[in-house]
Amino acid sequence: MTTFTPTTAAETLSTVQWALAEEAPLEVIGHGSKQGIGRPVQAEHTLDLSRLTGVTLYEPAELVLSAKAGTPLAEIEALLAENGQQLAFEPMDYGPLLGEAPGRGSIGGVLAANLAGPRRLKAGAARDHILGIHAVSGRGEAFKSGGRVVKNVTGYDLSKGLAGSWGTLAVLTDVTFKVLPTAETETTLAVRGLYDEQAVAAMALAMGSNAEVSSAAHLPYPAVARVNGGRFGSDATTLLRVEGFAPSVTARLAMLTALLKNAGPLEEIAGEKSRLLWGEVRDCAPFAGNDERPVWRVSMAPSDGHAMVMALRRQTAVDAFYDWQGGLAWLRMESGEPEADLMRALVKKHGGGHATLVRASAADRAALPVFQPQPPALAALSARLKGEFDPKAILNPGRMA
Structure with missing residues (x-):
């Protein structure tokens, strides 16, 4: 070699x-x-x-x-x-x-x-x-x-x-x-204690408002206990980030607080603490480390993701949290098995989407379609594109299909 x-x-x-x-x-x-x-x-x-x-x-x-x-x-x-x-x-x-x-x-x-x-x-x-x-x-x-x-x-x-x-x-x-x-300042409004379905509704309300929320995520227990130094404890926490000039952020936070005053206990996380928190969400900190349990990255319509996760929980042990207003679900399979057939069947049943097995053993990655299988017409187009760019398949052969 x-x-x-x-x-x-x-x-x-x-x-x-x-x-x-x-x-x-x-x-x-x-x-x-x-x-x-x-x-x-x-x-x-x-x-x-x-x-x-x-x-x-x-x-x-x-x-x-x-x-x-x-x-x-x-x-x-x-x-x-x-x-x-x-x-x-x-x-x-x-x-x-x-x-x-x-x-x-x-x-x-x-x-x-x-x-x-x-x-x-x-x-x-x-x-x-x-x-x-x-x-x-x-x-x-x-x-x-x-x-x-x-x-x-x-x-x-x-x-x-x-x-x-x-x-x-x-x-x-x-x-x-x-x-x-870079935004002059940022503040995250945390809403405590919401169930997944309630959190998705709250995030949709916030993202659809004039508060110009730039990011929305939801961390159920136990994932929530592994971010922000464990300060949230075991309370599920929904995060809404507001960025921009300080006076604008203050005004939009007030608007957001009024909008969600009945959703649950509210808490503001400002400045560097907010940036660090979103860095942990971004890098999937709840599931990081030397851990062999499979992790899926599933993108779906924000209104469908939580229902798919609930159906998955009924059939196998899974830890989960959500980004992109609920449209991106990070899932760790607690049994140690990828459950690829079950995962993709449930994604299809709940409106469709893309499920990528981002962490698994080499044996599982060799045996399973790691990336979402493409419909026949799209797969044929991808094959033609591969043929035009790399006709002898010398670049990363086998990685995607």
């Missing part, structure tokens, strides 16, 4: 061209923080982009940043923070959930996995903020898409097309993202 560690785009291109000529599949990784997601890659050689690093352009006044694909996300976020800016879609760090150290993700991996955080409903995901890319296809051809300004796309937007492809279509070498100013 050979590990290639290119430091330039040209070296990356040369490596892929060699692999194509030899028909030698490559496992493509950045820093390996998400290596345990997806089916085990069927490749003897590794293309390690961890040395392909460095910010190549940063213009705070123009709200644009470019970096080589292997640049650590933590390094980029620190640079942005120094200038009062951020990646508004607040990409998740999968490392802790997979038993790895935090802060190991790369900026290329952010796009390859199409990451998003609790601000997803307001700010979108990585694909909504990507401006341009440089990449190498499985055909051994270097190409670029987009540019370094917002309005630059004509024809096919390959930058967005590669979002969520998990390195199976092309190897990213350079990415350009739109960045935005």
